[in-house]
Structures are given as structure tokens and as C-alpha cells.
Amino acid sequence: MALLELSDVQVFYDKIEALKGISLSVEAGRIATLVGANGAGKSTTLRAVSGLIHPRAGTIRYDGTTLAGRQPHEITAMGLVQVPEGRRIFGRLTVDENLAMGAFTRHDRRGIAEDRERLLQLFPRLRERLHQVAGTLSGGEQQMVATARALMARPSMLLMDEPSMGLAPMLVEQVFETIRAINADGVTILLVEQNALMALSIADHGYVLESGRIVLSGPGRDLLDDERVRHAYLG
Amino acid sequence: MSAGPLAIPSVAARRGAARMSAVSLALWTVRFLVVALVVAGTIGTILKDRYTTAQWFEFVLFGLTIGSLYAQVALGYTMVYGVLRLINFAHGDIMMCGAFAGYFVATPLENSGFLEVHPVLGMAAILAAGMVVSGVIAVLTERIAYRPFRRVQGFAPLICAFGVSFFLEQTFRGLFGSSVKSYPAPKWEGVEFHWAGLSVPGVDLLVIVLAVAFMAVLYLIVQKTRMGMAMRAVSEDGEAAALMGVDVGKVIVFTFALGGAMAGIAGVFYAFLFKQVYFYMGFTPGIKAFGGAVLGGIGSVPGAMLGGFFLGLVESVGPSLFLDGIGIKAPYELRDVIAYTLMILVLVFRPQGILGEHMAKKRA
Numbered sequence: 001m002a003l004l005e006l007s008d009v010q011v012f013y014d015k016i017e018a019l020k021g022i023s024l025s026v027e028a029g030r031i032a033t034l035v036g037a038n039g040a041g042k043s044t045t046l047r048a049v050s051g052l053i054h055p056r057a058g059t060i061r062y063d064g065t066t067l068a069g070r071q072p073h074e075i076t077a078m079g080l081v082q083v084p085e086g087r088r089i090f091g092r093l094t095v096d097e098n099l100a101m102g103a104f105t106r107h108d109r110r111g112i113a114e115d116r117e118r119l120l121q122l123f124p125r126l127r128e129r130l131h132q133v134a135g136t137l138s139g140g141e142q143q144m145v146a147t148a149r150a151l152m153a154r155p156s157m158l159l160m161d162e163p164s165m166g167l168a169p170m171l172v173e174q175v176f177e178t179i180r181a182i183n184a185d186g187v188t189i190l191l192v193e194q195n196a197l198m199a200l201s202i203a204d205h206g207y208v209l210e211s212g213r214i215v216l217s218g219p220g221r222d223l224l225d226d227e228r229v230r231h232a233y234l235g
Numbered sequence: 236m237s238a239g240p241l242a243i244p245s246v247a248a249r250r251g252a253a254r255m256s257a258v259s260l261a262l263w264t265v266r267f268l269v270v271a272l273v274v275a276g277t278i279g280t281i282l283k284d285r286y287t288t289a290q291w292f293e294f295v296l297f298g299l300t301i302g303s304l305y306a307q308v309a310l311g312y313t314m315v316y317g318v319l320r321l322i323n324f325a326h327g328d329i330m331m332c333g334a335f336a337g338y339f340v341a342t343p344l345e346n347s348g349f350l351e352v353h354p355v356l357g358m359a360a361i362l363a364a365g366m367v368v369s370g371v372i373a374v375l376t377e378r379i380a381y382r383p384f385r386r387v388q389g390f391a392p393l394i395c396a397f398g399v400s401f402f403l404e405q406t407f408r409g410l411f412g413s414s415v416k417s418y419p420a421p422k423w424e425g426v427e428f429h430w431a432g433l434s435v436p437g438v439d440l441l442v443i444v445l446a447v448a449f450m451a452v453l454y455l456i457v458q459k460t461r462m463g464m465a466m467r468a469v470s471e472d473g474e475a476a477a478l479m480g481v482d483v484g485k486v487i488v489f490t491f492a493l494g495g496a497m498a499g500i501a502g503v504f505y506a507f508l509f510k511q512v513y514f515y516m517g518f519t520p521g522i523k524a525f526g527g528a529v530l531g532g533i534g535s536v537p538g539a540m541l542g543g544f545f546l547g548l549v550e551s552v553g554p555s556l557f558l559d560g561i562g563i564k565a566p567y568e569l570r571d572v573i574a575y576t577l578m579i580l581v582l583v584f585r586p587q588g589i590l591g592e593h594m595a596k597k598r599a
Binding site for chain 1: 461464465467468471472474475476477478479480481482483
């Protein structure tokens, strides 16, 4: 069953059509990826799903209900959580406060404490920096904060926007390993990436976006072998 | 300034550099003159030895008293700026609303003799009235005048804030007249404490202690509560906070209520100190408090408190300390000039204030 389903979604910025009717679906428990060049509309798609911008036409359904007219915080409360591009952690808040912000929609104190403990075991570096202001952390550590913060919401689905951006190659590998581990825990993932090679190799299903349109889709493996994809994105 | 195309010869760049250095030379001259003036004036005053220790103590104490009010009002400017990036120009008038509310409670309490017999209960009732009325009016102004502009960029919200300011002033003038009302003076407020030859008016002490206590409570709310944390998160990145599940609209209302209540308390204290209540009374302290917020670094909560106290001290001690020394007659008349000069100097030389960060720093 599709957990997230977009059909014919159109988004305009003023008079510029950023998404020209996009349809895609993400099956529960899977990893889907949206790859494409800069400006193709990848982030716009995620922003529309999270309710940060409102589509002019088309429908977005999550877990069977339409997201039309819902505010970002309501969508997050439904378990559909976005890790925005550039991480956007709260640099003046401590690491611990960042994690608490992730659990903002939850009220089960014990569950929150358990998840915090579990994530600090997953990212031991964060335990060392728990009371440090997050803005002073390194890029890799900030990515850990962003990921842990999103998981504190105990999401059923994660939207990840360019998690590998600006990270050293070794850390990029780590990020993709983490994504796999999160998915293995049962979290459905829609991953937006410029690093098409890495993204397609871990995705169950991939979509190729080109100037606001989906031009190709199929299982991640198949797209990886596709001549056109290889030519355009993998060099 | 952005770098031009490579083809443009370096002459233009060099001319640009020359112009820059002329400007910075001028700025350094201004800095030097200000420091020289302050130092020369201070030395002059010390040599003249016109003021006694008791007088200096009085200046400092009054500076702290008025500074504690500026600090309270500055908190509202800084918090609203944090979550909305709006200079709420009407915030001084929100303070005036609280002063009026306090006046309308204090007058019957004093006339019936209640305020004389039960000073604590009476003051609590007066402060509560100021807090509630200012808090409610602040929330209403947000709801009616600022919320429609939430997604608008440019000057429209700021201009609307000017409108709200005039609207509040003229409404209070229309309702309660333009005369200056005298605030009741209970007998117990004349109490003075004496210590080592210095006298401390009880009113000043009461205002400073209560203002600091209320600010401590506000600081704890901002630092330790869920709403306070959400407020800090929204100040930093509203969109990211919304993605974490924060209802940004709710946080904004909370911010206006908190800042408004604080201004209401300050309004009651202001009326209590100066014994005057009138429709225009919020304007000057509002501007000064805004200066305090800028001085401390707008957007920073501890900065607003620090900036408010600093401004109060400078305008109270400054005239005698460095204007008297350079031979200016009646230096105290110029205290507002000192306050505004300080504000302009901060904006020119250290726009991020004492504790603030560079506003120009942008996110990816």
C-alpha cells in the first residue's frame, strides 16, 4: 500500500511553474528516491508535502488522508517528518534542546526519554556534546543532530532533503548507512539527492526529476543501469 | 558590494578602496572624538569636584531604577523582533496602556484607604491589572494588525506598527482626555533607607527589586519551558521549527502576551515613579527601550536586559560625568541627547549590539 501518494501536483512560485504535474508514490516500509539536477524541483516537492508551500493543483495523500490545507506542524504531528536541506539545526540551542525540539509533538515522557537514550547510543558523539550549543559542532556532527532530531518525533515516514550535502566522502557513506538502518527499523523514506549514484543504489524505487517533470521512474537498480541516467547523472 | 566581472580594470577597484578608506577614516575620527569627549569631560568633572558621593550614588540609583524599566520594555521589542523580524513600534504604547490600567485600579484603592493599609495586596492588584490589560492589548494588536502581514516582506508591517502606535495613543486620548493624570501617592512610598551617609528611596528599591524579579521569571520561562524553547527555536529558524511540529502562530501570540505583560508591569512602575499618567507617556520610554534592545543586541533576551540597564545608567550618570566637565550648562537637560547618541553610535559601529549576532549571517 502506498503510504505517500502525489498525483498531478502543480506548484507555482508567482508565475513560474516549479512543478508541472508530478505523480509519485512511496510504499510503506520502503526507500524511494527523487534524483535530478539543481533546480529540477526536488526540494519543492518535499516542501509541498510538508505544507510549507501549497500546490495550485493536484492532491497529496498521506496514509489515506489528504494533506490539502494542513499546516506544517499538523503534518509533522501525523508522523510525516522532514529533515530539511542544509540540516537547519538550531545553532543557538544545545544539542539536548535540539533533540527535545524533535519530540515537540509528543507528550509521552517515558517514550521520549527512551528514544533519546537509544539515539545517543546510535550517535555516541552527541552524548559528549549534549550540553554544547549546536552551532559549534562540525558538519558531520550537525548532520547527526539533524537526523537524531527528526527521529525523536518517532516518525512513520521521513522526508530527507540532501542529507549528504557538504559532507566529506567518508561521512557520506555513513549517512547512507544510517538511512538504511532507519529504514530497517520500519521507517518509510523519501530521499532527495543530487548524489544519484548513492541514492539509487539504496533505494527500492527511484524517480528522475527534470525541470519540474518526472522523466523516468523504476526500481533503483534498473535506473542505475539505465543508459540515459548514467549519461545524465553518473558521468 | 559584489565583485564585478573580471574584465573591469583594477582602477575602479582601487578607487572603491580609496573611497572606503576615506569613509573609515571619518568613522575612526568620530570614534576618537567620542572617546576623547567622554574622557576629557570625565577628567574635567573630577577636577571640578562639584558633586558629592551622595549625589553620585543618587545618579547611579536613579539610573538603575529607570534602567530596570527600559530593560523590561526592551524585552518586548527583542522577543517580537526574534520571532517576527518586526520592530513593534507600538510597544511603548502598550506600556502606556498598562500604566492607565494601573492608574484606574490604584486611584479607588488609594481613595478607599485600602492601598495605605494593605500595600502588598494593593500593589499586586495594580500590577495584575497592568499586566493583563497590556498583555491582552498586545495580543489583539498582533491578531488584528500584524498577522495579515505574516508572509509579507518589506516595509508594510513596520508602517502598520506606526499606525498601531498612533491608534493606541489617540484612542486613549479620546477615551480619557489629554490631561496629565496624577497617580496616587500612598504614604508608605515616602520611606527612605539610610546607610553609610547615603539615602535610598524605598520606591526606587521596590521598583528595581520587583523589576529584576519579574525579569528573572521571564528569563526562566524563555529558558526552561516548552513554549520558551519553541520561542527560541522560532527566533532562529521559524520554518525548521514548524517542521518540528511547532505551531508558529501560537508561539507568536505567546511572545506578544509575554512581552505585553512585561511592558504593563513597567508602565505601572513608570507611573508609580513619575506620578503621571497620560496618553503620550509611552513614546519616549518606548524609543529609549528600543535603543536598549539595540544596544544589547536585538533578538537577544539577556542583551535587552543588559542594554536597558546600561542605557538607564548612561543617561542618568552621563550628563554630570562627562557633559558637566566640558563646561556645558544644565547638562541634565541633555540626557536624552546622550541616550539617542549612544543608540546611533551603536547602530553605526556595532550593529549587532553587545550580545547580539550578525544579522547579516544567512543560512544556506
